[in-house]
Amino acid sequence: AQSVAQPEDQVNVAEGNPLTVKCTYSVSGNPYLFWYVQYPNRGLQFLLKYITGDNLVKGSYGFEAEFNKSQTSFHLKKPSALVSDSALYFCAVRDIGSSNTGKLIFGQGTTLQVKP
């Protein structure tokens, strides 16, 4: 069965420093991977996705993610964090297995706290 793990409940970084939010996945075939961000009392905002091609994916607001097939990881990164990046981040994998439902399976989420 497909699954996603976000090993850190919270990540703390200082403004201006690089940030990394970790995500690992487990799928039976090729993964479709997504990152979303959720601000308080708001829905999920799409940041970026990996379908195929270049392992480094660039997305919204200066975020990027690197797909690593050997490590089954899809970590979210940003070279210089902003206080406004503080939010809840979700990694998700698309289930394209035998059931063919195409549903998104989400991790538990990682709270990013950027301090001035």
Added chain:
Amino acid sequence: EAGVVQSPRYKIIEKKQPVAFWCNPISGHNTLYWYRQNLGQGPELLIRYENEEAVDDSQLPKDRFSAERLKGVDSTLKIQPAELGDSAVYLCASSPRLAGFQETQYFGPGTRLLVL
């Protein structure tokens, strides 16, 4: 372009009462999803529609939950009767239909339900 619209944004009811949530997807999006997000967790799919057809409702508790998308546009999710454990955020998402499940899902702001 307008995003996914949901109403109400907040709802407080007593247990055993009925409740309904409404969603209007992004114009032109054939696929509509209802997710439930419990506190501190990632969203979990309840039901997926392709136009007016429910193609995946395996996670929908059918004894008390129902959904409809009669004209293939907006959708209603209903709970009757509500239980304490139904307290959660109910998220609606929509996407265009692309081959191979490569499409991005776009989420609405959600309805926060509190059952007392």
